[in-house]
Structures are given as structure tokens and as C-alpha cells.
Amino acid sequence: MLNPWPHTLCLAVALATMASPALAQDLSFNLPAGNLASTLNTIASQSGQIVSLEPALVQGKQAPAVIGHMSPEQAMEAALRGSGLQLRITGQGNFSVEPAPQTGEALQLGVTSITERSSDATTEGSGSYTAQAVTIGKGSHSLKETPQSVTVITRKMLDDQNLNTIEQVMEKTPGITVYDSPMGGKYFYSRGFRMTGQYQYDGVPLDIGSSYVQADSFNSDMAIYDRVEVLRGAAGMMKGAGGTAGAVNFIRKRGESTPHTQLSLSAGTWDNYRGQVDTGGPLNDSGTLRGRAVLTQQTRQYFYDIGARKDQIYYGALDFDLSPDTTLGVGLAYEDVDATPCWGGLPRYADGSDLKLKRSTCLNTAWNNQRSKRTTWFGDLKQQLNDDWSLKVAGVYSKNTQDMEYAFPSGSVPVGATSTKTLMLGSIYDYDQTDYGFDAYLNGKFDALGLEQELTIGANASRSHKDDFYAVAVLPQRQNVLNPDHHLPKPDDSYYLSNASRG
Structure with a gap:
């Protein structure tokens, strides 16, 4: 969508079964030459990208035809060609249109953000099914540094697959076996052992889920969580007294x-x-x-x-x-x-x-x-x-x-x-x-x-x-x-x- 007011709130309405296209995904464009603002808006709508610009920058300017199979970034650059404007990609992956430096002027670089991705375990906004780090132990460590079997259900996966309950999350976790209870809910097993009371919230253990009439399916909607980390196997090194089945860590937004x-x-x-x-x-x-x-x-x-x-x-x-x-x-x-x-x-x-x-x-x-x-x-x-x-x-x-x-x-x-x-x-x-x-x-x-x-x-x-x-x-x-x-x-x-x- 086209956003002519930078740094304002963005409102997105989407069906839960829809996912935003990745930045590098190629799309087919067939846009005739015309008003630059309209062309940019069409590219943004077709690709699902957010474009920030000041309306005065594109007022009265024309865009060449944009035809072919290309990425949204390439389509934007083609539309801006000859306009005296340039495309910049923000740290969040959104598009920003800015004036291009004039010939002979010093090159103006956009803001460069340097982050240590290996220590940031947050998955929201990453657009990834994999996590850079886990926190089910103490501190933040990469999966490579974690000497046990851990699966992270990221925010991207929760959204794309409509995983709204703990039962749905556990059913999607490799190595976890889920059984129906005749009185509603599910039983969760890891490596042959039932997971009773093996739950953490932001690393804090709680003995929930062990005595519920709905088996292990205590109420816990996924809307408020950034990710779910599931450890399979003995959890004593990661969670206090631990257990033989493993542990589940819910990380809040x-x-x-x-x-x-x-x-x-x-x-x-x-x-x-x-x-x-x-x-x-x-x-x-x-x-x-x-x-x-x-x-x-x-x-x-x-x-x-x-x-x-x-x-x-x-x-x-x-x-x-x-x-x-x-x-x-x-x-x-x-x-x-x-x-x-x-x-x-x-x-x-x-x-x-x-x-x-x-x-x-x-x-x-x-x-x-x-x-x-x-x-x-x-x-x-x-x-x-x-x-x-x-x-x-x-x-x-x-x-x-x-x-x-x-x-x-x-x-x-x-x-x-x-x-x-x-x-x-x-x-x-x-x-x-x-x-x-x-x-x-x-x-x-x-x-x-x-x-x-x-x-x-x-x-x-x-x-x-x-x-x-x-x-x-x-x-x-x-x-x-x-x-x-x-x-x-x-x-x-x-x-x-x-x-x-x-x-």
C-alpha cells in the first residue's frame, strides 16, 4: 500500500490464511506509462509492500512502462527511472522514496542499522520460519549452541498456518505425539513421556496442565505470544528440577x-x-x-x-x-x-x-x-x-x-x-x-x-x-x-x- 506520510501507524487487514509476499519474490507486472504516483501505488498494492513518501516528490511526474517478471524492488526502481528520485529499503523491509543526489553532489547514504542477529530471539517481523536464538535455557543462545533438541514455532508460522491454540502448536511440533481425551482436550507426549507441568512463560516455570479435566489443553491462545519454544528430552539442565519429557516456553509479545x-x-x-x-x-x-x-x-x-x-x-x-x-x-x-x-x-x-x-x-x-x-x-x-x-x-x-x-x-x-x-x-x-x-x-x-x-x-x-x-x-x-x-x-x-x- 502507498503511505504518503512517513513514520505513521500502518493498518493491515488480511485473512488469516493469507501471507504477505516476500521482498525478493518475483511478480508479473504489466503497467503502461503514466502518472508516477499511480504506478507506485499499483506496485505497492500488487506486491503487498508499504511505500512511504512525501506527496510533493511525485506530484506532476510521469513513470515509464513497467512490464515483465521482476521483484517488487526492481519494479519500483524501473518506475522511478529518470524521475530524480531513488528507492531506499528500511530496516523493517518497507520501501521509502527519497530525492536522488544530484550529479557532483556527495552521495547521501540512508540510515544503516547494525544489529547482532544471533542474540535477538524475537521472531515477530522477521518473516522467517526459523529463529536466530532461543531462550528456553537462561540467556539467549543460537540453536547451534544449544546442546538439546529444540523446535521454535515462530510468529510467522503461527500466523501463516492459523495456529491459535496450544493443541495446534503441539500437533505441528516434530517429535511431539498428541492424543485425544474423551473429555475434551489433548494429551501431549515427548519421547514416550507425558508432558505434565513442563511449561514456562518467558522462562518462568508454572505447574499448569497437570490436573485439568481437559487433559493437558489448558486455555492458552497464541495471539499474545511472539513464539513457542519446545524442548524434547530431559529438561533438568534448562528448567529447574526439569523432567524426562521436555519443556515448553511461551514468549510473550x-x-x-x-x-x-x-x-x-x-x-x-x-x-x-x-x-x-x-x-x-x-x-x-x-x-x-x-x-x-x-x-x-x-x-x-x-x-x-x-x-x-x-x-x-x-x-x-x-x-x-x-x-x-x-x-x-x-x-x-x-x-x-x-x-x-x-x-x-x-x-x-x-x-x-x-x-x-x-x-x-x-x-x-x-x-x-x-x-x-x-x-x-x-x-x-x-x-x-x-x-x-x-x-x-x-x-x-x-x-x-x-x-x-x-x-x-x-x-x-x-x-x-x-x-x-x-x-x-x-x-x-x-x-x-x-x-x-x-x-x-x-x-x-x-x-x-x-x-x-x-x-x-x-x-x-x-x-x-x-x-x-x-x-x-x-x-x-x-x-x-x-x-x-x-x-x-x-x-x-x-x-x-x-x-x-x-x-
């Missing part, structure tokens, strides 16, 4: 030095709609205060009867440079799931044969309900002691409540039956879990024995408090699985208390 705003909309089958606003950047003139905010909402139904779900995610983060070497960060995330699930699967005939039910069949009740709310506060302090040594202290507090009520049939169907009176089991769950996590470490380099050595000293801890209740009871009504009734009467809580097994 943070405020950047340049402003940006993005609006994303997507629509899919079965009324699957998702909208997201993501904005951030410096909040003062000096850039020492930076913010980030993400708002996401998704509603959807399913191919089976009664199933529906609504997700809401709210996220905000602030980073403040107390000094050139000290940064304080704080943030809040709130996630809300309100769903009508269909759990328990479908029965079979008593001899094990298939009932031949329709694909859309759900035998649960319409009053099934799953409500999960999770609030997370986090903070960290980073101190660069000198060129070689740094200190980081971080903490996380998370409160998760889950309230569920549902009913499903239990038992086989007699062979040849034309109707059934199948037993219905009803359940209520009230799960409350509070998690605390803390992590602090000192990391640095020094020379010894003729080589550069690296030393990390630190400690981390996590604590979880659970207050759970559940009850399962046989309902007085029966279900005809060959012609199901989704509106069986809903029992009140007193029925469960007097007729159920509970814990």
Missing part, C-alpha cells in the same frame, strides 16, 4: 521501538469467525516507555450438533527503561472460554459393530457448559551489568477457574435395536487453581584456559494451589441414541450432592 497497529479478520466453515487487534510502540518521545496491547475474539460452531465455543483474550504489557542498562516490564493477560462441548464419544452395538450414525451426531445435552477464566500477572527486571554480564529477575501469578456441567450416554446398544434407553451420566466440575512462579539468574562470559567460557547462576521456583470439586451421577432420564433428545431436563446441584460420587 512486548512493546517495540517502532509503532504498529494490525487488524486481522478471518472466517471459516461452521461459523468460525475470528478478529484481532494488535497495537504497540513507544509511548513517549524518548522511546523509554513502550507498550503492547492485543484484543482477540473468536466464535465458532462445529460439524456436530450443539457444539459451540467463544474465546476472548485481552493482553497488555509495558516496558520502561529505568536507565540505558535497566528495563522494568509488567503485564496482564485475561483469557475467557465459554463453550458448549460435546464429549464422551459415540457408543457401539453390543457386538462392537458400528451404529452407522450421522457424522453430525452428538448425544450430549444442550445444557452442556464449559467456562474457563484465567488471569495472569507478570513482571520482570533486566539489568545489563556490562558488555558480558546480565541479570534477570521475573515472576508470574496465574489464577484459573473452570466450571463445567455436562451429560453423556454410557453403555452399548443391543444388536438390532430400533430405539434405546441408554444410561446418561451427568457431571459437574468446579476447579480453582492458583499458580506462582519465580525465576532469577545471572549470566555472563569470561576468558579462561584460552577459551571463552559462559557461566549461569540462578534459581527458580513454582507453587500451585488447587481447590477442586467434582460430582458424577446417573441421571433419572435415559437417552435414545438412535434418535437423541438434546433437551433432557437439567438437574440442580442438590441432585448431584445426594446421588453422586464426588471428590
Whole structure:
């Protein structure tokens, strides 16, 4: 798109299944000679690139024909030929049109930014499926320097493949096996071991996912994360006490030095709609205060009867440079799931044969309900002691409540039956879990024995408090699985208390 006002916010609207073309991708152009501004705008629209310029620079100027198979950069240079203007590519990969130096004048070079890419683990804006570094251990290291098997699901991959949940991320991770749970959610296994409680947030461990009714699928939308780092194998060297399965590190989005705003909309089958606003950047003139905010909402139904779900995610983060070497960060995330699930699967005939039910069949009740709310506060302090040594202290507090009520049939169907009176089991769950996590470490380099050595000293801890209740009871009504009734009467809580097994 053409942006005649440099350094302003850019708004992008795209379907989640669309990806911006790479800068070097060749395209076919067939543009006749004409107004320069129109030609530049057409090239920007066709290539998906952002072009910044002052309108006065192109006013009244003409562009030659641009015809052929070439990159967007080559097309822009062809359009600017003879105009007295030149193309410059910014550090973010966008295009900027500027006056070309006159003959005999000193050559004016654009701003050159030099960054140490090997130490920058941020993947947002890189346009890459690979990461320059990982932080699942302490500090930032390249994958080459990491002596274990680690996969990074970058922001580019999350966006391109619509990976919005932890289940979708784990299914795309090599070496991770995912199994369905009959009560919703998934179980995650790495190298034969189940991954229970092996989760970090910005390197801070939390014992979540180990006691959830939805297996390991605790609510965690990917909208607020820059990347997900997955370690396979023993994690003791990377994460406190560690474990035999591995570890997963969720890295949150943070405020950047340049402003940006993005609006994303997507629509899919079965009324699957998702909208997201993501904005951030410096909040003062000096850039020492930076913010980030993400708002996401998704509603959807399913191919089976009664199933529906609504997700809401709210996220905000602030980073403040107390000094050139000290940064304080704080943030809040709130996630809300309100769903009508269909759990328990479908029965079979008593001899094990298939009932031949329709694909859309759900035998649960319409009053099934799953409500999960999770609030997370986090903070960290980073101190660069000198060129070689740094200190980081971080903490996380998370409160998760889950309230569920549902009913499903239990038992086989007699062979040849034309109707059934199948037993219905009803359940209520009230799960409350509070998690605390803390992590602090000192990391640095020094020379010894003729080589550069690296030393990390630190400690981390996590604590979880659970207050759970559940009850399962046989309902007085029966279900005809060959012609199901989704509106069986809903029992009140007193029925469960007097007729159920509970814990």
C-alpha cells in the first residue's frame, strides 16, 4: 500500500490464511506509462509492500512502462527511472522514496542499522520460519549452541498456518505425539513421556496442565505470544528440577521501538469467525516507555450438533527503561472460554459393530457448559551489568477457574435395536487453581584456559494451589441414541450432592 506520510501507524487487514509476499519474490507486472504516483501505488498494492513518501516528490511526474517478471524492488526502481528520485529499503523491509543526489553532489547514504542477529530471539517481523536464538535455557543462545533438541514455532508460522491454540502448536511440533481425551482436550507426549507441568512463560516455570479435566489443553491462545519454544528430552539442565519429557516456553509479545497497529479478520466453515487487534510502540518521545496491547475474539460452531465455543483474550504489557542498562516490564493477560462441548464419544452395538450414525451426531445435552477464566500477572527486571554480564529477575501469578456441567450416554446398544434407553451420566466440575512462579539468574562470559567460557547462576521456583470439586451421577432420564433428545431436563446441584460420587 502507498503511505504518503512517513513514520505513521500502518493498518493491515488480511485473512488469516493469507501471507504477505516476500521482498525478493518475483511478480508479473504489466503497467503502461503514466502518472508516477499511480504506478507506485499499483506496485505497492500488487506486491503487498508499504511505500512511504512525501506527496510533493511525485506530484506532476510521469513513470515509464513497467512490464515483465521482476521483484517488487526492481519494479519500483524501473518506475522511478529518470524521475530524480531513488528507492531506499528500511530496516523493517518497507520501501521509502527519497530525492536522488544530484550529479557532483556527495552521495547521501540512508540510515544503516547494525544489529547482532544471533542474540535477538524475537521472531515477530522477521518473516522467517526459523529463529536466530532461543531462550528456553537462561540467556539467549543460537540453536547451534544449544546442546538439546529444540523446535521454535515462530510468529510467522503461527500466523501463516492459523495456529491459535496450544493443541495446534503441539500437533505441528516434530517429535511431539498428541492424543485425544474423551473429555475434551489433548494429551501431549515427548519421547514416550507425558508432558505434565513442563511449561514456562518467558522462562518462568508454572505447574499448569497437570490436573485439568481437559487433559493437558489448558486455555492458552497464541495471539499474545511472539513464539513457542519446545524442548524434547530431559529438561533438568534448562528448567529447574526439569523432567524426562521436555519443556515448553511461551514468549510473550512486548512493546517495540517502532509503532504498529494490525487488524486481522478471518472466517471459516461452521461459523468460525475470528478478529484481532494488535497495537504497540513507544509511548513517549524518548522511546523509554513502550507498550503492547492485543484484543482477540473468536466464535465458532462445529460439524456436530450443539457444539459451540467463544474465546476472548485481552493482553497488555509495558516496558520502561529505568536507565540505558535497566528495563522494568509488567503485564496482564485475561483469557475467557465459554463453550458448549460435546464429549464422551459415540457408543457401539453390543457386538462392537458400528451404529452407522450421522457424522453430525452428538448425544450430549444442550445444557452442556464449559467456562474457563484465567488471569495472569507478570513482571520482570533486566539489568545489563556490562558488555558480558546480565541479570534477570521475573515472576508470574496465574489464577484459573473452570466450571463445567455436562451429560453423556454410557453403555452399548443391543444388536438390532430400533430405539434405546441408554444410561446418561451427568457431571459437574468446579476447579480453582492458583499458580506462582519465580525465576532469577545471572549470566555472563569470561576468558579462561584460552577459551571463552559462559557461566549461569540462578534459581527458580513454582507453587500451585488447587481447590477442586467434582460430582458424577446417573441421571433419572435415559437417552435414545438412535434418535437423541438434546433437551433432557437439567438437574440442580442438590441432585448431584445426594446421588453422586464426588471428590
